[in-house]
Amino acid sequence: MTHRIPAVRILATGGTIAGAAPSPSDTSGYRAGALPVAALLAALPPQDDVRLDARQLASLDSKDALPEFWQMLARELAQAQADPDVDGVVLTHGTDTLEETAWFLHLTLALAKPLVLTGAMRPATAASADGPMNLLQAVQVAACPQAARHGVLAVLNGQIHHARHLRKAHTHRVDAFDSGEAGPAGFIQDGYVGWFWPPRPCAPRFAPDTPLAPVDILFDYPGISVSMVDAVLRGGTRGLVWAGYGNGSISGRIEPLLREAGRQSLAIVRATRGGAGRVGLPGTCGFIQAAGLDPYKARIALMLALGAGTPPGALQTLFDTLSYE
Numbered sequence: 001m002t003h004r005i006p007a008v009r010i011l012a013t014g015g016t017i018a019g020a021a022p023s024p025s026d027t028s029g030y031r032a033g034a035l036p037v038a039a040l041l042a043a044l045p046p047q048d049d050v051r052l053d054a055r056q057l058a059s060l061d062s063k064d065a066l067p068e069f070w071q072m073l074a075r076e077l078a079q080a081q082a083d084p085d086v087d088g089v090v091l092t093h094g095t096d097t098l099e100e101t102a103w104f105l106h107l108t109l110a111l112a113k114p115l116v117l118t119g120a121m122r123p124a125t126a127a128s129a130d131g132p133m134n135l136l137q138a139v140q141v142a143a144c145p146q147a148a149r150h151g152v153l154a155v156l157n158g159q160i161h162h163a164r165h166l167r168k169a170h171t172h173r174v175d176a177f178d179s180g181e182a183g184p185a186g187f188i189q190d191g192y193v194g195w196f197w198p199p200r201p202c203a204p205r206f207a208p209d210t211p212l213a214p215v216d217i218l219f220d221y222p223g224i225s226v227s228m229v230d231a232v233l234r235g236g237t238r239g240l241v242w243a244g245y246g247n248g249s250i251s252g253r254i255e256p257l258l259r260e261a262g263r264q265s266l267a268i269v270r271a272t273r274g275g276a277g278r279v280g281l282p283g284t285c286g287f288i289q290a291a292g293l294d295p296y297k298a299r300i301a302l303m304l305a306l307g308a309g310t311p312p313g314a315l316q317t318l319f320d321t322l323s324y325e
């Protein structure tokens, strides 16, 4: 039997991992997405155990990623999944919205092969840039067939995170990402991949070309402007994620507006601005509970669900299922 060296495709989209600054001491005054994928590959040590091919899909600062960008990625990634010459895929991405892209892809892609997102907190030109090690470790995880059974993953700073739990939790440190209370999926060290979680079901909930309905997020705060909330509700959105206090509670001056919007067929999802924990207030008729999803993940789930024509009565079950799958 001949041993086939795994083939990993790197799809590059920009971000700080491809960022360039005027000086090696500069870790914030840089342009994201300035360098081509060939420059990222050139920073890797020679690879004997894996065959790499690379494509440039975009050169974005991920703050400018739009829902159409997620859909373009889903199409490219579905092709890579179907390509018999590809055993795993790495997507390089800016860290600012990496968690949104990873979650969208998790909800829409059928994975037969590993898909690993990575990025960097320091530009490629920085002394002690974190990008080359993150990319190397992402390639190593993508070359590991078991990784496909964990859904969409992110590899950053030696940790492996599930798209379901991943979040950017720091503005500048290289350990900027975590998985909240759930903890990371695993780790990678010197090519050894270790798992803290067993494999998990990862069937896609939506087709990659599902239209994305407009959905906004609003955060509650003392003294919130009623007219601002009213303007958002009347601004053409089909749904609203309300990042409320604690267990999703809503300022008393605002709650009647949201109830009325719900009666007028807007989908109102109650989430928390608290950063962790399940939202599930008893007696919350008229509102959908985000359950364990943070506001950003709840928004993407709602955009897809409304775009797919999910009946209103099925939305709560969807959120409950997504939270704990």
Ligand code: SIN
Pocket (backbone or CB within 6 Å): 014, 015, 016, 017, 032, 060, 061, 062, 063, 093, 094, 095, 096, 097, 119, 120, 121
């Ligand atoms: C970006 O998200 O594209 C810029 C910031 C980063 O990658 O860290």
